[in-house]
Amino acid sequence: xxxITLQDIIKPENLVYKKTSLMTNKALSYCPGCGHGTTHRxxxxxxxxxxxxNETIGVAPVGCSVLAYEFMNVDMQEAAHGRAPALxxxxxxxxxxxxxxxxxxxxxxxxxxxxxxxxxxxRGEKIVIxxxxxGIYGMTGGQMAPTTLxxxxxxxxxxxxxxxxxxxxxxxxxxxxxxxxxxxxxxxxVQTPAAVRKAKKAIKKAFQNQLDxxxxxxxxxxxxxxxxxxxxxxxxxNTWMEENMFPFYQxxxxxxxxxxxxx
Amino acid sequence: MGELKLMKGNEALxxxxxxxxxxxxxxxxxxxxxxxIEYLMAEKPYERTGMVxxxxxxxxxxxxMLYGGGGTGKKVMTSSSSPGISLxxxxxxxxxxxxxxxxxxxxxxxxxxxxxxxPAQSDYFQSVKGGGHGDYRLIVLxxxxxxxxxxxxxxxFDLAFKYRTPALIISDGLIGQMMEKVExxxxxxxxxxxxxxxxxxxxxxxxxxxxERRILTSLDLDPHKLESHNWHLQAKYxxxxxxxxxxxxxxxxxxxxxxxxxxxxxxxAQKSIQLAREKGIKVGLLRPITLWPxxxxxxxxxxxxxxxxxLSVEMxxxxxxxxxxxxxxxRTKVEHFGRYGGVIHSPEQVLEAxxxxxxxx
Ligand SMILES: Cc1ncc(C[n+]2csc(CCOP(=O)(O)OP(=O)(O)O)c2C)c(N)n1
Ligand code: SF4
Ligand SMILES: [Mg+2]
Numbered sequence: 018x019x020x021i022t023l024q025d026i027i028k029p030e031n032l033v034y035k036k037t038s039l040m041t042n043k044a045l046s047y048c049p050g051c052g053h054g055t056t057h058r059x060x061x062x063x064x065x066x067x068x069x070x071n072e073t074i075g076v077a078p079v080g081c082s083v084l085a086y087e088f089m090n091v092d093m094q095e096a097a098h099g100r101a102p103a104l105x106x107x108x109x110x111x112x113x114x115x116x117x118x119x120x121x122x123x124x125x126x127x128x129x130x131x132x133x134x135x136x137x138x139x140r141g142e143k144i145v146i147x148x149x150x151x152g153i154y155g156m157t158g159g160q161m162a163p164t165t166l167x168x169x170x171x172x173x174x175x176x177x178x179x180x181x182x183x184x185x186x187x188x189x190x191x192x193x194x195x196x197x198x199x200x201x202x203x204x205x206x207v208q209t210p211a212a213v214r215k216a217k218k219a220i221k222k223a224f225q226n227q228l229d230x231x232x233x234x235x236x237x238x239x240x241x242x243x244x245x246x247x248x249x250x251x252x253x254x255n256t257w258m259e260e261n262m263f264p265f266y267q268x269x270x271x272x273x274x275x276x277x278x279x280x
Numbered sequence: 281m282g283e284l285k286l287m288k289g290n291e292a293l294x295x296x297x298x299x300x301x302x303x304x305x306x307x308x309x310x311x312x313x314x315x316x317i318e319y320l321m322a323e324k325p326y327e328r329t330g331m332v333x334x335x336x337x338x339x340x341x342x343x344x345m346l347y348g349g350g351g352t353g354k355k356v357m358t359s360s361s362s363p364g365i366s367l368x369x370x371x372x373x374x375x376x377x378x379x380x381x382x383x384x385x386x387x388x389x390x391x392x393x394x395x396x397x398x399p400a401q402s403d404y405f406q407s408v409k410g411g412g413h414g415d416y417r418l419i420v421l422x423x424x425x426x427x428x429x430x431x432x433x434x435x436x437f438d439l440a441f442k443y444r445t446p447a448l449i450i451s452d453g454l455i456g457q458m459m460e461k462v463e464x465x466x467x468x469x470x471x472x473x474x475x476x477x478x479x480x481x482x483x484x485x486x487x488x489x490x491x492e493r494r495i496l497t498s499l500d501l502d503p504h505k506l507e508s509h510n511w512h513l514q515a516k517y518x519x520x521x522x523x524x525x526x527x528x529x530x531x532x533x534x535x536x537x538x539x540x541x542x543x544x545x546x547x548x549a550q551k552s553i554q555l556a557r558e559k560g561i562k563v564g565l566l567r568p569i570t571l572w573p574x575x576x577x578x579x580x581x582x583x584x585x586x587x588x589x590x591l592s593v594e595m596x597x598x599x600x601x602x603x604x605x606x607x608x609x610x611r612t613k614v615e616h617f618g619r620y621g622g623v624i625h626s627p628e629q630v631l632e633a634x635x636x637x638x639x640x641x
Contacts, residue, residue, distance in 0.1 A: 090493055
């Protein structure tokens with residue numbers, strides 16, 4: 018039997034996975050194991066599969082994904098902290114035929130940008146909002162976010178989030194699902210291959226809604242980890258997320274085709 | 281001759297927005313300029329030109345809508361009054377940093393804080409000295425008539441796009457609310473999407489087929505790169521200072537004294553000058569039209585010519601006077617006069633101040 022060389026393996030018929038050309042070659046700035054990178058890739062794969070790379074305008078937030086525009090190989094604008102939905106509103110209103118999305122963390126979307134989020138959703142803007150909920154401010158060093166779980170320790174809740182003085186975590190996704198202006202609202206995660214596949218399906222559905230000119234926002238929350246902020250190993254952080262975040266932030270669709278799902 | 285109409289300043293500004301071929305207006309109501317968005321909503325500009333008009337949830341949202349929309353190469357505009365303009369300062373800093381053209385109109389009212397709804401000129405510092413964070417400038421145009429409320433809209437857009445930077449039209453409650461005859465310019469057609477794409481290759485409206493994606497950002501984590509970006513901005517501001525100063529001089533040829541005033545105060549000062557000349561006082565008016573870039577050269581030339589004193593007349597506690605003093609550099613007397621907090625000075629009060637502070641003082 019002759020030796021099999023690498024050249025024998027690298028053949029089109031053996032190709033099982035290929036990096037989308039809509040991710041740049043720049044090394045991701047995210048911590049190893051962080052969900053941001055995976056979610057970036059899914060969005061870019063979907064845009065490539067839909068053939069919309071030349072018609073897409075993305076809006077990056079302020080947060081760890083502030084540099085999303087370095088990695089996403091489409092036209093991008095970098096918004097001020099929390100304002101991405103306002104930018105996206107104007108872009109879509111002025112270019113109704115283009116594909117417009119925002120990518121935002123939980124501090125960006127559910128704290129400083131609450132008004133922009135609620136009102137873009139309430140106006141029924143025909144945009145996609147991707148919301149990375151890691152229950153913490155990753156970028157600034159692990160402070161409490163509006164989504165931080167009760168009792169969870171962060172840099173600004175060092176003894177754990179005390180709901181009596183610090184308030185309860187905000188379920189923004191449940192909130193926007195009640196607004197008539199949202200068309201598709203779902204909560205996903207990207208910590209396992211199965212979850213990644215489901216999340217990609219959801220992202221594709223969201224963008225397809227926009228291509229089909231469906232009335233309203235398609236809103237995807239991705240419950241994610243922040244191993245650095247949570248001070249955990251990547252694998253440990255995923256287990257912690259499944260055990261602690263998922264019971265509070267239940268994975269699944271909240272609203273499909275404009276109709277609330279009984280859950 | 282264009283169409284003649286009797287209009288409020290705010291209405292003239294709104295009509296000019298439609299006629300200037302603006303693609304999108306995003307605003308939030310505030311007195312004394314709510315007529316702008318009311319007029320636009322009533323006019324159905326969508327039917328006239330295809331222009332989008334949207335009432336935003338706040339001035340924070342409207343200025344960021346300008347970032348999004350302006351970033352795609354479209355002509356976008358908002359208007360507000362002082363408290364709302366304060367809310368826009370973060371956004372203006374980002375727009376200047378990312379070099380996105382847009383036009384913002386401020387119909388100034390009395391401050392600080394909620395202040396009142398009467399005319400004032402107390403937002404001068406905020407307009408020309410930064411306002412938001414970082415080293416940036418806005419091109420600032422100051423209309424002194426309803427006619428200029430109309431004419432300065434297309435001018436502001438030309439400058440904003442020429443230099444890829446936000447332009448500010450700063451008037452006040454008096455110009456916004458008063459009615460005057462205005463000659464409206466003819467409709468400038470909105471650019472088609474194809475024209476926008478062709479004209480503004482920097483704009484993010486979908487990556488060109490086979491081309492490079494575009495990024496609009498004000499972030500650069502590498503301090504050396506950010507410093508270079510700042511150098512680029514400063515070079516641009518220098519070009520603007522060299523080429524875009526606009527001002528008007530009235531009765532300055534034989535003048536011994538000069539009133540420096542813009543906007544409403546310049547209108548009032550015209551009457552004061554007439555009264556002064558009837559008394560044999562030789563006084564002229566220098567009216568800055570661009571507050572930034574500030575007309576330094578004419579003030580310097582007047583100083584060199586031996587002007588005996590400048591009176592900076594503003595409806596503020598004395599803001600523009602600092603720029604006058606920076607040019608005069610102590611070579612002659614510079615004083616301020618103005619009522620503020622929403623009180624408008626009379627021509628007689630201005631004349632009295634000239635006599636007491638400059639001639640007699
Ligand atoms: C106006 C303003 N306030 C505060 C900050 C500092 N800041 C940067 S990112 C951030 C929080 C980001 O958290 P999140 O949106 O959850 O994103 P993550 O990093 O967790 O992905 C804050 C507070 C800022 N850049 N601008
Ligand atoms: S700090 Fe947290 S959110 Fe940011 S890259 Fe690291 S793991 Fe991801
Ligand atoms: Mg976060």
